[in-house]
Amino acid sequence: MKPILDLRSDTLTRPSPQMREVMARAVVGDSFYDEDPTVRELEQRVAELFGHEAALFVPSGTMSNQIALQLHCAPGDAVFCAADNHILRAETGALAALAGLQPVVPELIDGFKPSINSLDELYVAPGSFVAPATKLLALENTHLFSGGRIHDLGHLQQLSSWCRTKGLAIHLDGARLWHAHVESGTPLSVYGGLFDTLSVCFSKGLGAPVGSCLIASQQHIHRAKLLRKRLGGTMRQAGILAAGALWALENHIPELKQDHRKASFLASWLKALLPQAEVANPETNIVLLKFQESAIGLLEELKQKYGLQLSALNPKTLRAVCHRDVSLAQLENLGQ
Ligand SMILES: Cc1ncc(COP(=O)(O)O)c(C=O)c1O
Structure with missing residues (x-):
């Protein structure tokens, strides 16, 4: 055969010999106490790249997305999400089971981009005694189940300003945002500016063995630490993993x-x-x-x-x- x-x-993808070497040499500490210098370096680097105040290293993209949902919404709220976004289709129902949210599926343009007309029609402001209030728009870039498709920047900008006028939060599942960045040439900081929270993964095309970061304001990340702990995702000497992610960031994106x-x-x-x-x-x-x-x-x-x-x-x-x-x-x- x-x-x-x-x-x-x-x-x-498996860690390369060079990545394993930097991982083995990583300076570590207890990351629960915020004393792992390599984790801190990764979080600062990622926050900087996306032009946000802070980032939080978590074990997986699923956990990062689920923390974001819980940051923006309370049980019983509604979230706009395309039916085949990873958050809805491939996270074992955590959106409902853990966050207690109701997905509202908008009509799509090109099979993966929410149409603003449809969002306008489906939006429910807080205060209704009938329908759940819409609190969040969740997007995914690149979009996995449509075949790694890239959201065009103009449409993202429109979605982001629509959310801002409505007072709605906007989250990006950017597990593969690196691919959209290298292909479209859109700087990571420009993507960063459009969202309240972003989740990025190091364990996919970037080739690191484990890990994702949630990117947000200091205030959100402060609460995200509690939610990570509640989900069992607080790690200890995680600098070994963060070193792999840092290596991937510096060397593998292009x-x-x-x-x-x-x-x-x-x-x-x-x-x-x-x-x-x-x-x-x-x-x-x-x-x-x-x-x-x-x-x-x-x-x-x-x-x-x-x-x-x-x-x-x-x-x-x-x-x-x-x-x-x-x-x-x-x-x-x-x-x-
Ligand atoms: C678009 C997208 N989001 C989130 C995830 C979840 O990442 P993880 O497997 O690290 O939980 C994946 C996993 O493949 C993904 O493709």
């Missing part, structure tokens, strides 16, 4: 463009191989293949014949996520 090129997800090139190559290759599939040109590192019929059988066939391991979002949609541990040269050799 061919060597496996595992493209089920970019979370499969390399993400190569993952986009790989995705583009792979999309063309798969289009030629599977004429029955609808394969959109990827905007970042994710290739989606849509079929009229179940394509589950193809997963094993692609693995056996080409060593290509994809995943299924549902029986008719397969996904390949390009990342730093599979090279363009390996993809170019797929047919050999």
Whole structure:
């Protein structure tokens, strides 16, 4: 059998030897007491990059998003969220189970961007004795389930100012915001300025083993520390993990463009191989293949014949996520 090129997800990336080295050497302390210098350095660096006052290192993107929901909303409130945002579709119902929130799903433009007209129609101001008050708009950039698509800056700016006029908070799940940044050239600080809170992940395309940061004002981060503790996410000598994240921030961001090139190559290759599939040109590192019929059988066939391991979002949609541990040269050799 061919060597496996595992493209089920970019979370499969493993720390490089250099990253492991800086992790092993990291200066650490008890991060609960705010005494881990490497965690503090990471949090300061991330806050600075996004032009916010503070950041909080947490174990996962899910925890970061869930803390944000609890910061902005109380149980019984409503949150605007597209049906296939990670927060709603892939966080085990935590939005309802832990935060006690009611999702309100707006109409979308291009399949992933909330339409302002629809938000206007669905918005409920606090004070109603009937409907839950809308407290938050949650967005995701890049948008995972639509195939790593990028929100255009103009629309984000409109959504952000719409939220500000309504007094609504706005959160970004930016697990892969790095990809939108390198592809669109939009500075991270410009993205930062549009949101009250942002969550970013180091453990996906950036290649660190663990960790995310929630980015916000000092006041929000102060409360976020309590919520992290309540969720069991307070860590101790987490500087070892933060060192990996810092290494990724300093060294891996520009390399993400190569993952986009790989995705583009792979999309063309798969289009030629599977004429029955609808394969959109990827905007970042994710290739989606849509079929009229179940394509589950193809997963094993692609693995056996080409060593290509994809995943299924549902029986008719397969996904390949390009990342730093599979090279363009390996993809170019797929047919050999
Ligand atoms: C868009 C998005 N948000 C949040 C998460 C959650 O991150 P984690 O797996 O670290 O909880 C993921 C995970 O893949 C994701 O793709």
